[in-house]
Amino acid sequence: MKFFDLHCDTIGECCKNKTSLRKNDLHISLEKAKHFESYTQVFAIWIPDELRKEKAVSYFDEVCDYYYSELFANKDLITNKDSLKQEEKRIQSILAVEGGAALGGTIDGLYHLYDRGVRILTLTWNAPNEIASGAFADGGLTDFGKEVIRKCEKLKMVIDVSHLNRQSFYDVAKNTERPFIASHSNPDIVGTDSGRKRNLTDEQIEIIRSRGGLIGLNLYKEFLDVDNKTGLEAIKVHLDYLLQRNCEKIIAFGTDFDGCELSDGINGVETIEDIYNTLLKDGYKEELLNNLFYNNANLFFKKMIK
Numbered sequence: 309m310k311f312f313d314l315h316c317d318t319i320g321e322c323c324k325n326k327t328s329l330r331k332n333d334l335h336i337s338l339e340k341a342k343h344f345e346s347y348t349q350v351f352a353i354w355i356p357d358e359l360r361k362e363k364a365v366s367y368f369d370e371v372c373d374y375y376y377s378e379l380f381a382n383k384d385l386i387t388n389k390d391s392l393k394q395e396e397k398r399i400q401s402i403l404a405v406e407g408g409a410a411l412g413g414t415i416d417g418l419y420h421l422y423d424r425g426v427r428i429l430t431l432t433w434n435a436p437n438e439i440a441s442g443a444f445a446d447g448g449l450t451d452f453g454k455e456v457i458r459k460c461e462k463l464k465m466v467i468d469v470s471h472l473n474r475q476s477f478y479d480v481a482k483n484t485e486r487p488f489i490a491s492h493s494n495p496d497i498v499g500t501d502s503g504r505k506r507n508l509t510d511e512q513i514e515i516i517r518s519r520g521g522l523i524g525l526n527l528y529k530e531f532l533d534v535d536n537k538t539g540l541e542a543i544k545v546h547l548d549y550l551l552q553r554n555c556e557k558i559i560a561f562g563t564d565f566d567g568c569e570l571s572d573g574i575n576g577v578e579t580i581e582d583i584y585n586t587l588l589k590d591g592y593k594e595e596l597l598n599n600l601f602y603n604n605a606n607l608f609f610k611k612m613i614k
């Protein structure tokens with residue numbers, strides 16, 4: 309099978325522990341993903357909310373250096389997908405930043421990220437930054453934030469609204485023309501406080517759908533478990549909810565591997581094929597599953613990044 313994952317925090321964990329991407333004890337290793345027929349992984353460089361300005365920029369550079377050193381060390385298996393002209397390897401990666409504080413508050417900072425290969429920008433993490441406000445804070449898109457998203461669209465850098473609060477989300481929708489993604493957010497149907505803030509309302513889902521964006525299903529326990537259902541059973545509830553809202557062309561996965569406590573029965577990238585096979589056995593059509601697990605995201609990125 310093929311798999312496309314819109315979000316993981318694995319590279320930051322590798323950098324922190326100086327472990328290899330190839331073989332490790334994390335949710336994702338290249339060894340554990342070797343069986344996929346094709347596999348594209350978005351690696352996000354997560355910027356902690358305590359870091360701002362120069363500290364955020366230098367932290368980004370440190371993890372980014374580690375990302376490229378790991379790509380080089382494992383170039384027999386993986387290639388960075390920032391251009392469609394590149395020869396395709398079985399495992400491809402797209403570089404993202406989770407937390408626009410990595411710009412250091414300047415447009416030059418955005419160009420710096422772009423030069424280093426970043427093709428997806430999650431505008432905030434949970435707190436406010438120079439661009440907008442996260443799900444656990446008040447406030448909307450700033451004037452600087454408006455300039456940033458205009459430039460992102462020009463550069464063909466994909467805007468990611470996961471982690472934004474509602475006001476910032478609507479400000480982004482109003483000030484953009486191209487499709488945008490919620491890389492790791494679920495429908496707003498779970499009971500937890502953090503889940504309610506981080507997941508998407510019906511209206512938000514419809515805006516992303518009508519734009520032709522993507523919604524990546526998050527496997528974090530707190531955002532997924534619903535009505536005493538967990539793991540695969542909870543995935544089905546979220547899937548069905550989105551399918552009832554005509555989202556079959558925009559659903560993908562944004563696992564949040566190595567950035568969260570996973571829902572029961574999900575251990576990491578090695579569980580993905582079991583999830584696919586069980587859904588198939590439970591009556592979900594093969595074509596639909598192929599779209600959800602790979603094609604929707606792959607088509608989107610073929611169109612959206614240079």
Ligand SMILES: [Zn+2]
Binds near residue numbers: 406567
């Ligand atoms: Zn996140």
